[in-house]
Amino acid sequence: MDIIRLRGIGVSPGIAMGEVRLSAPVIFTGRKETISSRRIDNELRRMKRAIARTRAELVKIKGEIKKKMGDEHAFIFDAHLLILQDKSLLASLERIIREDRVKTEWALSQINNKYLRVFEAINDEYFRQRKSDISDVLAKVYRNLEARKKAKETDEADKILVAHELLPSEAASRLSRGTILGVAMDMGGQTSHTAILARSLNLPAVVGLHNLTQLVKNGDYLIVDGTDGEIIVNPPLAVRKEFAGKREKYNTYRKDLQKTARLPSATLDGEKFYPLANIELPEEVNNAFSYGAEGIGLFRSEFLYLRGSLLPSEDDHFAVYSRIAKEAYPAPVYIRTIDIGGEKALPQLNIEKEPNPALGLRAIRFSLRNKDLFMTQLRAILRASALGNMRVLIPMVTELEEVLEVKHLFEEVKQGLRDHKVKFDEHIPLGIMIEVPAAAAVADILAEHVDYLSIGTNDLIQYYLAVDRSNEYVSYLYKPLHPSVLRLIRFIIKAALKAGKDVTVCGEMAADPLSALFLLGFGLRKFSMNPIFIPKFKKALRSVDSRTVEKVIRDALKLNTAQAIEEYVIEEILVKYPGVFLMGPTS
Ligand code: PEP
Numbered sequence: 001m002d003i004i005r006l007r008g009i010g011v012s013p014g015i016a017m018g019e020v021r022l023s024a025p026v027i028f029t030g031r032k033e034t035i036s037s038r039r040i041d042n043e044l045r046r047m048k049r050a051i052a053r054t055r056a057e058l059v060k061i062k063g064e065i066k067k068k069m070g071d072e073h074a075f076i077f078d079a080h081l082l083i084l085q086d087k088s089l090l091a092s093l094e095r096i097i098r099e100d101r102v103k104t105e106w107a108l109s110q111i112n113n114k115y116l117r118v119f120e121a122i123n124d125e126y127f128r129q130r131k132s133d134i135s136d137v138l139a140k141v142y143r144n145l146e147a148r149k150k151a152k153e154t155d156e157a158d159k160i161l162v163a164h165e166l167l168p169s170e171a172a173s174r175l176s177r178g179t180i181l182g183v184a185m186d187m188g189g190q191t192s193h194t195a196i197l198a199r200s201l202n203l204p205a206v207v208g209l210h211n212l213t214q215l216v217k218n219g220d221y222l223i224v225d226g227t228d229g230e231i232i233v234n235p236p237l238a239v240r241k242e243f244a245g246k247r248e249k250y251n252t253y254r255k256d257l258q259k260t261a262r263l264p265s266a267t268l269d270g271e272k273f274y275p276l277a278n279i280e281l282p283e284e285v286n287n288a289f290s291y292g293a294e295g296i297g298l299f300r301s302e303f304l305y306l307r308g309s310l311l312p313s314e315d316d317h318f319a320v321y322s323r324i325a326k327e328a329y330p331a332p333v334y335i336r337t338i339d340i341g342g343e344k345a346l347p348q349l350n351i352e353k354e355p356n357p358a359l360g361l362r363a364i365r366f367s368l369r370n371k372d373l374f375m376t377q378l379r380a381i382l383r384a385s386a387l388g389n390m391r392v393l394i395p396m397v398t399e400l401e402e403v404l405e406v407k408h409l410f411e412e413v414k415q416g417l418r419d420h421k422v423k424f425d426e427h428i429p430l431g432i433m434i435e436v437p438a439a440a441a442v443a444d445i446l447a448e449h450v451d452y453l454s455i456g457t458n459d460l461i462q463y464y465l466a467v468d469r470s471n472e473y474v475s476y477l478y479k480p481l482h483p484s485v486l487r488l489i490r491f492i493i494k495a496a497l498k499a500g501k502d503v504t505v506c507g508e509m510a511a512d513p514l515s516a517l518f519l520l521g522f523g524l525r526k527f528s529m530n531p532i533f534i535p536k537f538k539k540a541l542r543s544v545d546s547r548t549v550e551k552v553i554r555d556a557l558k559l560n561t562a563q564a565i566e567e568y569v570i571e572e573i574l575v576k577y578p579g580v581f582l583m584g585p586t587s
């Protein structure tokens with residue numbers, strides 16, 4: 001047997017070893033099968049029956065998943081049920097069947113192609129991934145046009161699931177059975193549903209493997225190394241042994257992580273700090289807490305706009321926010337209002353292409369141009385705030401006038417709710433993201449007008465250093481430890497603290513233990529990051545004395561370059577705390 005090693009994206013760490021179980025995808029027909037006009041009504045009934053069957057199936061799976069995995073995983077099926085109810089989708093299906101006199105199979109395949117094209121044109125990984133929700137629902141309807149046999153669950157026991165692309169609901173139902181060992185997929189990225197589910201179920205997974213499904217067959221032996229993002233097909237015995245050892249080590253490391261998650265978040269001298277989680281889907285809440293998060297520091301609400309071809313209603317927003325608030329309660333939840341526009345275009349809104357999207361009509365600029373959408377979102381956040389643990393976060397603020405306008409609209413929405421005797425948290429904190437350099441430079445002024453600041457270092461660094469955060473040619477210049485970046489961030493933190501306001505960092509910088517020491521030294525205590533980085537971050541901060549770090553950082557800022565600063569801090573810190581940056585095999 002041939003040995004094949006392939007590199008992909010490791011989206012859920014750990015090692016899984018076992019036999020391949022290939023998952024067969026739904027293939028939409030390429031054949032335009034026409035029908036006589038007499039049969040159109042029949043065909044429409046057939047289409048509606050398939051939709052009704054799909055609805056019943058979704059409700060049933062939702063109930064099962066809810067029992068096995070909890071509400072947050074069942075949630076995805078609500079999104080699918082909503083897509084099924086989407087009137088424009090149903091109208092398009094009916095129109096194609098009637099006007100083109102075709103079978104439902106062809107109509108579904110046309111609609112699927114249309115969505116694929118729209119989503120492929122979107123220049124944003126996270127948004128592109130959402131096309132699979134729609135494809136998933138369409139594929140289910142497609143399957144339900146014919147009665148079919150049920151797949152045997154036992155076929156997958158103790159196997160590695162290999163798929164071209166797992167549709168989200170398929171991923172939820174197959175992964176949650178608790179029988180498969182790991183996942184390997186041709187398609188997918190970090191933010192795909194399969195990736196998120198695999199992480200929350202601790203199933204090792206590698207995605208983005210391009211053509212793996214063409215290289216393996218059922219019964220092949222597979223190693224999935226979700227930590228290093230590699231898979232090995234039919235390895236010799238020596239390699240199997242080596243990976244069995246690696247698996248042992250990883251499992252011990254994971255247990256250590258869980259222990260770290262339960263340890264107090266405090267420095268050696270007893271300074272309390274708060275690890276918070278950045279999430280993109282409501283399903284991620286419980287997983288974030290299992291990594292030691294003490295709140296949701298950033299919920300990127302964009303996902304709500306990607307669940308179907310319609311804009312989310314106030315109740316859609318409300319359902320998501322109140323679910324997150326309940327699950328996190330009493331821990332805080334920061335809901336960021338939508339950060340769309342520019343390159344994150346929305347098919348529903350027909351936004352014009354802009355010549356320079358990063359500097360264009362995005363985030364709060366977009367929301368203030370589309371006030372109805374914005375106020376709908378604010379109203380839903382307020383309605384969901386009654387428990388008292390919610391905060392509103394406004395992205396991409398540039399100047400005080402925007403803050404004043406937001407506050408004015410916020411008050412108008414609150415008054416509307418009061419008039420209708422709807423309960424909400426009267427003291428809900430309103431904060432802004434500091435990610436535009438102009439806002440950073442007047443952080444002291446802005447801090448007077450809001451309840452807290454949240455520093456978005458991802459964008460702040462790109463705009464301050466004029467370095468596109470996703471352009472590999474200039475990535476050598478993207479330096480969080482550039483002295484000008486450090487001075488600016490120190491200024492923002494000090495400005496907030498001086499005004500007596502809360503301050504957090506929610507960009508990737510918080511997740512890097514070395515950078516986090518700088519932030520700690522500047523007085524920051526709230527750090528929000530991708531939850532998988534929390535244990536390593538927490539270990540680092542628990543290993544140091546905050547006053548010592550403060551002094552080292554103060555001295556480091558007297559140096560002139562990022563490199564000199566970095567070397568100085570690493571040396572000083574390692575002499576005092578040799579184990580500070582050490583962590584197990586995933587570090
Ligand atoms: C940031 O810019 O740092 C941030 C957290 O926002 P996003 O990554 O969603 O742009």
Ligand code: MG
Nearest residue numbers: 435456458459
């Ligand atoms: Mg940002």
